[in-house]
Amino acid sequence: MEIINGFLDAVYGIFQGSGLMTLNYQNYIMIAVSVFLLYLAIKKQYEPLLLLPIAFGMMLVNLYPAIMEPPSVQLLTAEQCQAMSIDTAGHAQRIMSDGTVLYENPVYGGLLYYLYQGVKLGIYPPLIFLGIGCMTDFGPLISNPKSLILGAAAQIGIFVTFTGAIFLGFSESQSGAIAIIGGADGPTAIFVTTKLAPELLGSIAIAAYSYMALVPIIQPPIMKLLTTKKERAVVMEQLRPVSKLEKIMFPVIVVILISIFLPDAAPLVGMLMLGNLFKESGVVDRIAKAAQNELMNIITIFLGVTVGATAKGSTFLTFDTIKIIVLGLIAFSMGTAFGVLFGKIMYKLTGGNVNPLIGSAGVSAVPMAARVSQRVGQQENPGNFLLMHAMGPNVAGVIGSAVAAGVLLNVIPH
């Protein structure tokens, strides 16, 4: 009889602690959302390197919320300690007003809580930028520096969206974090959000990465709407070759310039340019390879899973998330539109030598946005190769969004 009672108690205890009793309907909705995102990542291959860990982190935290819990202290009576077989010898005591003695029992945080510290403290995004720097060729930008204008123009969407967010009821710092989605740069969006509005990180990161994955769907209609057939068919002349010395000097000059004038952008731009110097100097091949492969992959796993784990049902399923997703789409579309419009201005000023389609690549999303410019251009003229021309504004967009992030961090009190 005692055995059966013990067995039933144990089963009841397991059932009480199971997800069936502890999870609420919001958790289940989020689990369904995460399964849908996994489907998009695996079947549709939408940014799978990021979407897969994000979706899985989202699923994990909604199945087992304690995985993201911070460390805490449990107060237990002597009897409870005895029942839980905890040795009270080394534990601090607290004497309550009624004379009861309580023992402090430390409870360690969840696995993802500790990994999340790299996001919270702003460590992962600059490290991702280090890897991106190793993989980026600034040659097209150096050979055609005017493309920096397009990289700047595509950031206008950020600042216009700030207005929309603030009038939709978000605070200044929250509006700044939402607006940065327009930069179409995941690490930058995470970096700014952890500093300005950490409570919105899950929604903003997911919106930012979703829109980056949807670049080939969102951008072409805007590009076609704002350009004429003639403009889209412009064939640009070949870029001049860039010497090795120019490529080596570029990261050094950019980091000095931006860090002096806009120190808040220094962690992102500094790491980006350090990675690029690793690549261009040609003397630290081993480090360059480690930064763009092993380090970048490890950080991507940690970043993806922990960002996904910020999307707990109770905090994610709010009206604010819907507003953020709508505002993100506006920010992204405006960035694309302003890039194309400035491309049109350059088309006019150069007497038709610049194809305005390369302007849309000014939103970062490297190299997807440049590929979209190439594809839309080829639809008009199959013999037109805009890819390298679009890579200029594309990498300029990375610098531009880091500068825009620096501006937001500087202007908005946090």
Add this chain to the structure above:
Amino acid sequence: MLQSAFAGFLGGVTAEMDITQKSISAAKVILTGFVVVFSMLLLLILIIKLYSKIISTAQKSGKKKLEKIDEPVKISDGSKSAVFAPSADDDDDEIPEEVVAVIAAAVASLYGTGAKPKIRSIKKSGGGRSAWANAGVLNNTRPF
């Protein structure tokens, strides 16, 4: 009344900011963002153009220096010297410096250290020997 209702609708999260404050904040961010981002990137354009120009000028002048072999090239090891002055018609089809050095060294070794040979000009022989001439040279020079 209407304005306050409108403000209430828009200001769900930030009740402490009224429409004027929001407008000021938005204008401040747009203006600062626009001016700072554009001026930073324009400054970058200027600097990239400037240093690209400096580098290309420096590289061009470096190339010119290499091309400058109109002046006699003096090869000297103390005891013997060889002076090479290419003729005007060599300009079109230049002989690399290394080849000149090898020819000078061959001449110096042939005449010994006592003589001071001077190479006045090096010319590429027209179209080379004919097949018959080559056969003759081979016949005479092949070791036996």
